[in-house]
Amino acid sequence: MVVCGDDGLAHRLAAELRGVYGEQVTLVVPPTAGGVPRPVAGRARAASAALLDRMNAARGRAAGRLGGTSAEPGANGRVLEAAELSEAVLAEAGVDRAAALALVWDDDETNIRAALTARRLNPRLRLVLRLYNRRLGQHIEELLDQAASLASGNGPEADASTTVLSDADTAAPALAATALAGTSKVVQTDGLLLRAVERHPPRPGEVADPGLCTLALLSATSNDPAGADGSESSGEQGPQLLPDAAAVAAATGRGTVVLEQVSYSGPPLPPTRTGVPPFASLFSRRLRWSLAGLVACVVALAVALTVVTGDHPLHATYETLLDLFAINEPALNRDAGRQILQLLSGLVGLLLLPVLLAAVLEALGTFRSASALRKPPRGLGGHVVLLGLGKIGTRVLTRLRELHIPVVCVEADPEARGMATARRLRVPVVLGDVTQEGVLESAKIHRAHALLALTSADTTNLEAVLYARSLRADLRVVLRLYDDDFATAVYRTLRAAHPHALTRSRSVSHLAAPAFAGAMMGRQILGAIPVERRVLLFAAVEVAGLAQLEGRTVGEAFRAGAWRVLALDANAPDERRDDLAGDAADGTGLAPVSGLVWDLPDTYVLQSSDRVVLAATRRGLAELLGRRGARDRAGRGTGTGT
Numbered sequence: 001m002v003v004c005g006d007d008g009l010a011h012r013l014a015a016e017l018r019g020v021y022g023e024q025v026t027l028v029v030p031p032t033a034g035g036v037p038r039p040v041a042g043r044a045r046a047a048s049a050a051l052l053d054r055m056n057a058a059r060g061r062a063a064g065r066l067g068g069t070s071a072e073p074g075a076n077g078r079v080l081e082a083a084e085l086s087e088a089v090l091a092e093a094g095v096d097r098a099a100a101l102a103l104v105w106d107d108d109e110t111n112i113r114a115a116l117t118a119r120r121l122n123p124r125l126r127l128v129l130r131l132y133n134r135r136l137g138q139h140i141e142e143l144l145d146q147a148a149s150l151a152s153g154n155g156p157e158a159d160a161s162t163t164v165l166s167d168a169d170t171a172a173p174a175l176a177a178t179a180l181a182g183t184s185k186v187v188q189t190d191g192l193l194l195r196a197v198e199r200h201p202p203r204p205g206e207v208a209d210p211g212l213c214t215l216a217l218l219s220a221t222s223n224d225p226a227g228a229d230g231s232e233s234s235g236e237q238g239p240q241l242l243p244d245a246a247a248v249a250a251a252t253g254r255g256t257v258v259l260e261q262v263s264y265s266g267p268p269l270p271p272t273r274t275g276v277p278p279f280a281s282l283f284s285r286r287l288r289w290s291l292a293g294l295v296a297c298v299v300a301l302a303v304a305l306t307v308v309t310g311d312h313p314l315h316a317t318y319e320t321l322l323d324l325f326a327i328n329e330p331a332l333n334r335d336a337g338r339q340i341l342q343l344l345s346g347l348v349g350l351l352l353l354p355v356l357l358a359a360v361l362e363a364l365g366t367f368r369s370a371s372a373l374r375k376p377p378r379g380l381g382g383h384v385v386l387l388g389l390g391k392i393g394t395r396v397l398t399r400l401r402e403l404h405i406p407v408v409c410v411e412a413d414p415e416a417r418g419m420a421t422a423r424r425l426r427v428p429v430v431l432g433d434v435t436q437e438g439v440l441e442s443a444k445i446h447r448a449h450a451l452l453a454l455t456s457a458d459t460t461n462l463e464a465v466l467y468a469r470s471l472r473a474d475l476r477v478v479l480r481l482y483d484d485d486f487a488t489a490v491y492r493t494l495r496a497a498h499p500h501a502l503t504r505s506r507s508v509s510h511l512a513a514p515a516f517a518g519a520m521m522g523r524q525i526l527g528a529i530p531v532e533r534r535v536l537l538f539a540a541v542e543v544a545g546l547a548q549l550e551g552r553t554v555g556e557a558f559r560a561g562a563w564r565v566l567a568l569d570a571n572a573p574d575e576r577r578d579d580l581a582g583d584a585a586d587g588t589g590l591a592p593v594s595g596l597v598w599d600l601p602d603t604y605v606l607q608s609s610d611r612v613v614l615a616a617t618r619r620g621l622a623e624l625l626g627r628r629g630a631r632d633r634a635g636r637g638t639g640t641g642t
Contacts, residue, residue, distance in 0.1 A: 002025070002093045003102045004028040004093075004103050005027075005029065005102070005106075013102055013509075013517055016516075026080060026094055026098075027078070027080065028080045029081055087117050090121060096122045101115075101125055101126070108136070115144060132168060144162040145162050167392075167511075168508075170511060174511050174530045175454065175478060179400075197258060198256070199257075214243060214257070216241045219532060242564050242617065242620075247560065287362060294352055294355060298317075301345050308338060308341065376428040382406065384449055385440070385443045385445055386410070386452045388461075389411045390456055393418055408429075408443045409428070411429060434460065445472065450477065454479075462481075475501060478503075480507075488505070506530070511530060526613065536615055537616050539613070539614060548624060549565070550606060553602060553603055554601065555602030555603065557606060562616065563616035564616070565613075569611040576611060596613065
């Protein structure tokens with residue numbers, strides 16, 4: 001395996017491949033930035049310098065760098081330093097004979113250039129790319145797969161798949177769900193939504209609803225705000241992933257994570273609105289009622305004129321409108337009824353002028369505010385305060401709005417990546433440095449439900465959380481921290497300092513690395529759900545060649561603590577979509593067409609032609625994929641495999 005990257009995700013991914021899957025890994029990093037986290041700007045730079053030095057030293061020792069261009073830290077890996085991913089560097093890293101290549105640089109163009117070069121060097125190479133641009137990623141994935149198919153002659157042994165992932169998309173559902181502790185945990189890709197919920201232990205006399213299946217038993221302290229969050233080092237019983245029926249029945253006083261719903265999550269509003277006139281978005285409700293009242297007055301005056309004068313209704317309406325706009329002749333020699341109606345029409349005309357002026361001004365204000373940032377409305381409460389609109393923050397904002405959660409964003413840079421998304425979703429944004437006094441107050445932090453600190457600077461996130469704690473000691477907080485060890489240390493300290501408040505710390509590299517590693521093993525990883533401080537993976541695998549699944553019933557294939565079959569792809573093999581995580585819309589944009597069957601009986605026998613969706617632990621998935629991977633590597637050594 002070859003991993004190329006310039007930040008912590010590359011190191012975490014290499015460690016995942018070595019420690020969990022037992023693979024030989026070559027890690028390619030920049031000579032001056034190997035192991036250095038993304039830059040920390042502003043006042044946070046000096047405060048975090050010592051932390052960065054410690055992280056660099058630790059990573060340098062772990063990688064075994066000896067000062068040259070490459071080093072051999074152990075039997076299962078080496079580190080290669082290079083300023084850019086040229087063809088010569090990829091060749092030196094052994095891409096021409098590697099099983100898989102992960103390109104996780106924090107730059108889409110660099111990853112695309114290297115992927116095109118690597119595909120030319122090794123058409124049978126399994127590629128995993130980190131791209132933020134999802135639409136571009138779909139096109140690149142199709143292009144590279146087509147190139148691999150043509151170069152290999154569409155051979156049945158070819159396993160040169162291309163997978164495009166985003167650390168932002170992989171981590172965003174977990175971060176959004178963590179902010180809403182006690183509600184849904186969601187793994188969402190474009191056409192597939194897996195929804196898991198935490199449930200508290202049943203009260204005496206109550207019967208727990210198992211949902212579709214039980215994914216995990218939570219630790220004994222998970223429902224306690226000062227609990228260990230699954231830290232076995234504290235001496236508490238940690239979470240149990242994929243328990244069997246006996247373990248679920250024997251567990252008392254422990255919460256569960258159950259699979260409750262599998263459905264498509266589209267935009268908050270349907271593509272077309274019905275029952276609301278098109279001008280509803282331009283004019284306020286009060287203004288629309290005013291216009292409706294004036295129209296009713298005109299109709300009433302026209303009917304009254306018809307009754308008084310005996311004119312035709314159309315002629316009466318015409319004269320009423322002339323009186324309304326003050327362009328009719330005065331009714332001096334007419335009867336009293338006609339004169340009174342003319343005066344009333346003139347009065348209604350006077351009322352019409354300010355209403356028309358208000359309509360024009362309101363429409364102009366609506367157009368102007370459409371391109372401006374909204375401010376938090378008065379009386380707002382129960383919302384989520386989101387700090388940072390970078391790559392991660394933008395994806396989390398989108399997930400929260402899809403779940404119909406009110407959000408207020410705080411961003412210091414008016415040109416940040418997520419500003420356009422905030423305008424499009426009409427989300428209130430507070431511009432300012434979150435470390436300055438008064439900024440969080442402007443975001444109504446004192447009435448917020450939770451705080452999500454997702455800026456790119458660890459110290460900024462930590463400072464914002466501590467300041468928010470001083471304003472509200474019981475506020476639920478989730479902070480994104482770059483290094484997983486640092487995230488664990490911060491979590492334990494905040495938990496000890498505020499035992500009655502819910503605190504969660506998450507490392508993006510920790511959440512994203514399992515999905516990238518699983519994709520490198522040649523299987524489609526659909527997503528991951530964090531269960532306390534562990535990770536449960538969802539993957540789509542072909543049953544053929546897997547002795548643990550092929551020819552067994554669904555019940556027999558289940559292995560507690562390792563993997564569990566959840567769904568079956570009912571489509572014929574030649575009609576299956578290559579990417580279950582892609583958009584499965586049927587053309588209407590309203591529902592996915594995936595062909596997945598989720599209510600499989602335990603007696604169903606898995607055939608070699610089947611493709612299934614399963615939940616697995618990282619080590620369980622490694623066992624499933626590692627055996628086949630060993631056969632593939634043996635085949636490559638003899639020239640008979642891929």
